[in-house]
Amino acid sequence: MIVTNPGSRGRYAKSAAVRQRALEACVDAFGISGFYGATMKDVAARAGISYTGLLHHFPTKETLLLAVLEYRDSKGTQVYFEASSSIEDTPANAVRAMLEVAVQNETEPGLIALHSTLSSEATTPDHPAYEYFQSRYRALRQFYTGIFQVLASRGESNSTMSPEALAITFIALLDGLQVQWLYEQDRMHMRAVIADFLEMVIPKE
Missing domain, CATH: 1.10.10.60 (Homeodomain-like)
Structure with missing residues (x-):
C-alpha cells in the first residue's frame, strides 16, 4: 500500500x-x-x-x-482542436467555431489587452516573444487558408479573394476588432461584426 x-x-x-x-x-x-x-x-x-x-x-x-x-493559449486550445478535426467534413462550421475563441475572450479583457499589447510590441526580432507570435501567425494563416481552400473547392465561398488572402484578412479582422473593443467595450459587439463578415464569405446552409 x-x-x-x-x-x-x-x-x-x-x-x-x-x-x-x-x-x-x-x-x-x-x-x-x-x-x-x-x-x-x-x-x-x-x-x-x-x-x-x-x-x-x-x-x-x-x-x-x-x-x-501558454496560459493564454490554453483558453482556446480545445476549440481550436475541435475546429481542426472538422475542417474536411464541415469547413464552414470550423470557421464559425473559431469565432467562439474571440467571443470567449470578451469575458476576460485582460487576455485581449495582453495579446494586443504584446503582439504589437514583439515585432522586433530581439523581443523574447518574437518567435512565439511569428509562429502563431504562421499557424493561424495555414489553418484558415486550409479552411477557405476547402470551401472554395466545394463552391461554398462567396469571396473572390484567394484562400490565403482571405485568411490574412480574417486574422486582421479578429485582431483589429479586439483592439477597438478595448476602447469601447459597451458599444463594440465582436460576435455580430465577425458573423456579418462570415455571411459575406460563407453562405448560410
Whole structure:
C-alpha cells in the first residue's frame, strides 16, 4: 500500500494556486505596460505574493512571459482542436467555431489587452516573444487558408479573394476588432461584426 503525505498535497495545491495568481497578475501587468514596461515586482504586488516567492516559480521575466502566453493559449486550445478535426467534413462550421475563441475572450479583457499589447510590441526580432507570435501567425494563416481552400473547392465561398488572402484578412479582422473593443467595450459587439463578415464569405446552409 502506498502512503501519501497529506501535507505534500496541501503544499502542491498552495503552490499551484500561487502560480495561478502570478499568471493572472501577469496578464494584467503585461497587458497594460507590455513586457518591457512591467516589472517582476509589479507582478508580485498584483498577485499579492512576495518578490522572492514569484522568483521561486518564475526565475526570470522571460520564463514568466512564456508561461503567460501558454496560459493564454490554453483558453482556446480545445476549440481550436475541435475546429481542426472538422475542417474536411464541415469547413464552414470550423470557421464559425473559431469565432467562439474571440467571443470567449470578451469575458476576460485582460487576455485581449495582453495579446494586443504584446503582439504589437514583439515585432522586433530581439523581443523574447518574437518567435512565439511569428509562429502563431504562421499557424493561424495555414489553418484558415486550409479552411477557405476547402470551401472554395466545394463552391461554398462567396469571396473572390484567394484562400490565403482571405485568411490574412480574417486574422486582421479578429485582431483589429479586439483592439477597438478595448476602447469601447459597451458599444463594440465582436460576435455580430465577425458573423456579418462570415455571411459575406460563407453562405448560410
